[in-house]
Amino acid sequence: MSADDRGAVLVVEGLHKTFTLHTQGGIELPVLRGVDLVVRPGECVALSDPSGSGKSTLLRAVYANYRPQRGRILVAHDGGRVDMAGAGPRELLAVRRRTIGYVSQFLRVIPRVPTLEVVVEPLREFGVPRDLALDRGRALLTRLRIPERLWNLSPVTFSGGEQQRVNLARGFVADFPILLLDEPTASLDVASRALVVELIHDALARRAGIVGAFHDAEVREAVATRTVSLHGAGAAA
Amino acid sequence: MDADRPLLRARGVTRYYGARIGCRDVGLDLWPGEVLGIVGESGSGKTTLLGCLCGRLAPSGGTVEFTQRDGIVVDIPTLPEPALRKLARTDWGVVHQNPRDGLRLGVSAGANVGERLMALGARHYGRIRQTAADWLGRVEIDRGRIDDWPETFSSGMQQRLQIARTLVTEPRLVFMDEPTGGLDVSVQARLLDLLRRLVTDLGLAAVIVTHDLAVTRLLAHRLLVMRGGEAVEWGLTDQVLDDPQHPYTQLLVSSVLHP
Amino acid sequence: MSHYNFAFLDEQTKRMIRRAILKAVAIPGYQVPFGSREMPLSYGWGTGGVQVTASVIGPDDVLKVIDQGADDTTNAVSIRRFFERTTRVRTTTRTDTATLIQTRHRIPETPLAEGQIVVFQVPIPEPLRWLEPRETETRKMHALEEYGVMHVRLYEDITRHGHVETAYDYPVLVNGRYIMRPSPIPKFDNPKLDRSPALLLFGAGREKRIYAVPPFTAVRSLDFEDHPFAIERWDQTCALCGAADVFMDEIVVDDKGGRMFVCSDTDFCERRRGR
Numbered sequence: 001m002s003a004d005d006r007g008a009v010l011v012v013e014g015l016h017k018t019f020t021l022h023t024q025g026g027i028e029l030p031v032l033r034g035v036d037l038v039v040r041p042g043e044c045v046a047l048s049d050p051s052g053s054g055k056s057t058l059l060r061a062v063y064a065n066y067r068p069q070r071g072r073i074l075v076a077h078d079g080g081r082v083d084m085a086g087a088g089p090r091e092l093l094a095v096r097r098r099t100i101g102y103v104s105q106f107l108r109v110i111p112r113v114p115t116l117e118v119v120v121e122p123l124r125e126f127g128v129p130r131d132l133a134l135d136r137g138r139a140l141l142t143r144l145r146i147p148e149r150l151w152n153l154s155p156v157t158f159s160g161g162e163q164q165r166v167n168l169a170r171g172f173v174a175d176f177p178i179l180l181l182d183e184p185t186a187s188l189d190v191a192s193r194a195l196v197v198e199l200i201h202d203a204l205a206r207r208a209g210i211v212g213a214f215h216d217a218e219v220r221e222a223v224a225t226r227t228v229s230l231h232g233a234g235a236a237a
Numbered sequence: 238m239d240a241d242r243p244l245l246r247a248r249g250v251t252r253y254y255g256a257r258i259g260c261r262d263v264g265l266d267l268w269p270g271e272v273l274g275i276v277g278e279s280g281s282g283k284t285t286l287l288g289c290l291c292g293r294l295a296p297s298g299g300t301v302e303f304t305q306r307d308g309i310v311v312d313i314p315t316l317p318e319p320a321l322r323k324l325a326r327t328d329w330g331v332v333h334q335n336p337r338d339g340l341r342l343g344v345s346a347g348a349n350v351g352e353r354l355m356a357l358g359a360r361h362y363g364r365i366r367q368t369a370a371d372w373l374g375r376v377e378i379d380r381g382r383i384d385d386w387p388e389t390f391s392s393g394m395q396q397r398l399q400i401a402r403t404l405v406t407e408p409r410l411v412f413m414d415e416p417t418g419g420l421d422v423s424v425q426a427r428l429l430d431l432l433r434r435l436v437t438d439l440g441l442a443a444v445i446v447t448h449d450l451a452v453t454r455l456l457a458h459r460l461l462v463m464r465g466g467e468a469v470e471w472g473l474t475d476q477v478l479d480d481p482q483h484p485y486t487q488l489l490v491s492s493v494l495h496p
Numbered sequence: 497m498s499h500y501n502f503a504f505l506d507e508q509t510k511r512m513i514r515r516a517i518l519k520a521v522a523i524p525g526y527q528v529p530f531g532s533r534e535m536p537l538s539y540g541w542g543t544g545g546v547q548v549t550a551s552v553i554g555p556d557d558v559l560k561v562i563d564q565g566a567d568d569t570t571n572a573v574s575i576r577r578f579f580e581r582t583t584r585v586r587t588t589t590r591t592d593t594a595t596l597i598q599t600r601h602r603i604p605e606t607p608l609a610e611g612q613i614v615v616f617q618v619p620i621p622e623p624l625r626w627l628e629p630r631e632t633e634t635r636k637m638h639a640l641e642e643y644g645v646m647h648v649r650l651y652e653d654i655t656r657h658g659h660v661e662t663a664y665d666y667p668v669l670v671n672g673r674y675i676m677r678p679s680p681i682p683k684f685d686n687p688k689l690d691r692s693p694a695l696l697l698f699g700a701g702r703e704k705r706i707y708a709v710p711p712f713t714a715v716r717s718l719d720f721e722d723h724p725f726a727i728e729r730w731d732q733t734c735a736l737c738g739a740a741d742v743f744m745d746e747i748v749v750d751d752k753g754g755r756m757f758v759c760s761d762t763d764f765c766e767r768r769r770g771r
Contacts (some may be wrong), residue, residue: 019480020482021487022483022484022487022488023484023487023488023491060479060480064473064476065473065475065476065479065480066476066479066480067472067476067480067482089271089458089459089472089473090266090268090271092473093271093458093473110430110433110455111426111430112426112427112430113430124437318636319639319640322636322640322642323640326642341627341648343627344627344648344652345652345655347651347655348648348651348652348655351648351651352644352645352648353644355644355647355648355651356642356643356644356645357644360647360719360720360721361720361721361722362651362654362720362721362722362723363722365651365720366651366655384655384656
C-alpha cells in the first residue's frame, strides 16, 4: 500500500477480469482492464458506468465471487490485509463472515427458511446472542416495512420488492466494515428507496466503507461521497 | 487445538482399479465447520475419492491426515482397523445414499439413535431414550414413532433417521454420499434444509459427494469438480458455479436445468 | 469291561481340549474354538459339556450330573451312566461332595467350594448372534469391545415389555472385558457366577467353542442404571422342604389346575428334608 492507501478499508490494484466462454468456442470477453480503486471508512463510492460495463463484475470480484486474472484486491480484515484475488478459501470465508457484506440485486432464496431467520443469519458470525439478534432483525424488517405476518414465512412467495427488502435487511443487519451494494434499490418503490438511503447513511455514520452500483440517479446523489468510473482515467482518490 | 491445522488434509490421493484410474493425485484441506462438495458425473472418481478419504478404500498412493479430538494427527490409509472403526463410531459420521445401509432395520428407531451412545458407555435407559427422542425431534420425525421399526418409515424418514443416528455423538466430520439421491424433490428440499441447519448448529465439517449442483449450492461452502479421476477445478462454491474457469465446469454448470 | 479309552476320548483329543480350556481360563469369557468330536449323543444334547468333562475327569473325581437341577432326569441319568461306564469314577447326587459337576440349565443351590469344577452345556455360545449373523464380524466386535449392540438388545426389551424380558441365558460381562452367554441357566442363577470359588467351564459341541470363568472372577449381568438387573422371586416356598429364595419348578398335580412349587435342585431339597 502506498501512503495514499493508509487507513483504506479496500484497495483494488490493477484488476483485470476476462471471461472465457469455452462453451461458445472459447471467445473472450474482457470486462475489467486494470481497475484501481481506494475506499476509506465513511466513504460511499458510486460506480458511474453504464449497464454492462463491469460494475457488477467488480463488486463480485471484490467478494471473491468472480476470479480475476490479474491484480490485487486488498481488504482490511482482522487487523491485517487479505488479498481477495489470491487468498485461500478459508480466509475468504472468514472475510465474508465478518468484514464484507454484499447486497446483490436479488435475494437467493432457500426454501423453508423463514424471513426472520434469513435476516439474522449474518449476526451469528458476530457472536450476537440470539434474542438480541432477533430484536435487531425485527427492527430492521419493521423499518423496511415488511409486515410482521410475513416474518415466519419463507420469502419464496414474496413479490420482487419484498424479496429485495428482505435482502437489504440481511445485508444491513450486521455492522460490516465494508459493504458492496449492487443495485440495491432495483424493484423498489420511492418510499423504499428512501429507506435504503437512510440505511446507507447510518452505515456511513458508523464509518463503514461502501462501494455501490446505483442505477437511480437520485439515490446515487443522496448517498455517494464520491463517484468514479471504472474505465475513466484513474479511479483512485 | 491448533486452529491452523486442517481437520482433514489429503495429498496426492490416487487409486487405481487395475490399469484404470479411479482417482489421481487429488489434494484437499478441510477445516472445522466447512462443508466441501465433491461434484462430478458418473465415473468422475468422486465416490472413489470419498472412499479413500474415509478409509473404506485403500488408496494406491497419497496421504489422508485427520486431526483427532486429542490433537493427534493420524494417516487414515495406514490406520489399523480397530482405530479406524473407533473413529467411525465417535469422531466421524457417514451418511449413506441408501439409508438402509446405515440403519439397523431390526430394531426400533430409538434403539437406532441410541446405539452409538450405548456403544460409548451410556447406561441410563431413560436418558438414552430422552436423547433419542430429542434427536428424532431435531430431524423432524414424530417422536411418537420412537418405538417403530425403520421398515415402517418412508425413505425420506429413513434418511433422516440415519442422520440422527450418525450425528447423535456429535462427530466433527461427516461424509455424505448423495444424501438426497433417490428422494422426491420436496423430500429433498426438507432434507437439505435439515442438513444445512445441523451443519451450522453443530459446527460440523462435511464432505458431500453429489452429482447435483443445486445440493452443493445449498450446502457446500467449497467445491471440488472431478472429471475422469482428476480434480479439474476447486474454490468457493458460489465462485465455481458463478464464474467457472475450466471448460468442463462451464459445461456442467450450463447443463443444469433451470425451472 | 469297556474297550473304550478312559473317559471315551483318545488322549490326543483330551490334550487338544485341555489346551483350549487353558486358553479359555487365561482369557475369561473368551470363546476358544476347538476340534469338537463326534460323541455318542446328538448335537444339542450336551456334546460340548461331555467333551469338557471327559477331558478334565480323573480317577479320583466324584462326578455329579444334573439337568434342570435334577439328578434323576433322563439326560442326567444317561450322561452319568456314560461316565460310569467309561471311567469307573464315583458318582454322587450330592453337590457338597462332588468334585466335578456337569449341568444343563441350572447352577446348584448349595454354595460351591474352591476346588470344584462346574461344566455347563451350551447351545449357542455367541451373545452377539441375535444381531450379527457373520462370525467374522462378531469376532471383530469381541476383539474391539464393540458391545453397544448388547445394550441395544436390553433397550429393545425394556421398550417392548417395560422390563428386560430375557429370563435365562442372560448376558454377562466377564472380568470387565468379554461379554458371555452363561448358557440357558435362569437369570436367577447369574449372581452365583460372580466371584464363584469354583472353576466354571462352558462347552458348546455343535458350535465348537469352549469358554471359562476362573475362580473368583467378576461376572456382572448387563443392565441399565435405571433398570438394574433383578432375579426372579416367588411368593411361595417349596412345598416339600419349605425353602424360600430358591429357584422353583411349578408342577401341575391334577386335572383341575392344581399346582405346587418345589425346589428345582433335587439334591438341595433332599438335604433340607434330611434324606
